[in-house]
Amino acid sequence: MHSYQMTESGVWSCRPDAKENEYFCQSISHKNLESEQLQKVDFAILGFASDLGVQRNHGRVGAKLSPIKIRQFLSRMTVPFALSGYDCGDVLVDNKQSLLAAQTQFAGKITQLVEHGITPLVLGGGHETAYGHFMGLMNSSKADDIAILNFDAHFDLRPVAADNEGTSGTPFRQIYNDCTAQGRAFNYYCVGIQPRANIRELYEFAEKSGTKYLEAATVMANPECVSQLISEILAKHKQVYVTICLDVFHYSYAPGVSAPQALGITPQIVMSALQQLRQSGKVLSLDVVELNPEFDIDNHTARLAAVLLTEFLYF
Numbered sequence: 001m002h003s004y005q006m007t008e009s010g011v012w013s014c015r016p017d018a019k020e021n022e023y024f025c026q027s028i029s030h031k032n033l034e035s036e037q038l039q040k041v042d043f044a045i046l047g048f049a050s051d052l053g054v055q056r057n058h059g060r061v062g063a064k065l066s067p068i069k070i071r072q073f074l075s076r077m078t079v080p081f082a083l084s085g086y087d088c089g090d091v092l093v094d095n096k097q098s099l100l101a102a103q104t105q106f107a108g109k110i111t112q113l114v115e116h117g118i119t120p121l122v123l124g125g126g127h128e129t130a131y132g133h134f135m136g137l138m139n140s141s142k143a144d145d146i147a148i149l150n151f152d153a154h155f156d157l158r159p160v161a162a163d164n165e166g167t168s169g170t171p172f173r174q175i176y177n178d179c180t181a182q183g184r185a186f187n188y189y190c191v192g193i194q195p196r197a198n199i200r201e202l203y204e205f206a207e208k209s210g211t212k213y214l215e216a217a218t219v220m221a222n223p224e225c226v227s228q229l230i231s232e233i234l235a236k237h238k239q240v241y242v243t244i245c246l247d248v249f250h251y252s253y254a255p256g257v258s259a260p261q262a263l264g265i266t267p268q269i270v271m272s273a274l275q276q277l278r279q280s281g282k283v284l285s286l287d288v289v290e291l292n293p294e295f296d297i298d299n300h301t302a303r304l305a306a307v308l309l310t311e312f313l314y315f
Helices: 052-056 063-075 099-115 129-138 171-182 200-209 216-221 224-236 267-280 300-313
Strands: 003-005 043-049 085-092 119-124 146-151 188-193 212-215 239-245 283-289
Touching: 043 063, 043 099, 043 129, 052 099, 063 085, 063 119, 063 300, 085 099, 099 119, 099 129, 099 283, 119 129, 119 300, 129 146, 129 171, 129 239, 129 283, 146 171, 146 224, 146 267, 171 188, 188 216, 188 224, 212 216, 212 224, 216 224, 224 267, 239 267, 267 283, 267 300, 283 300
Parallel strands: 043 085, 043 119, 119 283, 146 188, 146 239, 188 212, 239 283
Antiparallel strands: 003 085
């Protein structure tokens, strides 16, 4: 059974000697805010505590534990200036119930935030998070010509069941199906694709759907190609939804994922990309997904997720 839960205030704990506006934890309100208060919020944290999609995709479960874990490390990040943040809590997904119903509930919360002009920063969950996230963006009256930029080892374009109950491997196929049915453009870009982690059928569907991608080896040989692709996206589209699957990184940086990558890319490449995207002012929303605390080593992956989010916010 899926449900919604506010985050306990104790998650956002600071050093006892912290001065005003020194740490991320000091930027966060975790109480229910009225509509007029929301107008003053710069960003919102929202979790999708699910690994049902990972389980269905035959991966290593545990990602549903990640929203709280990422918050713990976000809390400790130092910040260069004050922003106003709001913790909306988590949508919780029971592994025996409808994933689509949970994604639809999650989409409603994303829509509410975007309607108030707030940038959602979403903590997955498996990459099934992306379908509900994008659904919420598209349901907003402020959605206009959105490009999807996915940092990922996988296309996540696998075929979806007839009842639209997806997996962590289907979110962008589901988005493609919805865009096609609604007569919308499917503007999908991937960075960090691993040839040995995507079957031939997925490459063929990427070609059919107009997906543009950079393989991990290309990115590592020429990191500037990422900046060039982002410049192309920003010139062509009005808004960008950014999704970061932590398995895009080499496993020395991100061991705590369902599918660790021996030939993944480095965090510095994605950090530079996030700075470029932030500077553009076109990012509508962002998520970080696929952290699996069960397999993390000394919280390397959780720390990386927190750094990526703060690098985006405070550039």
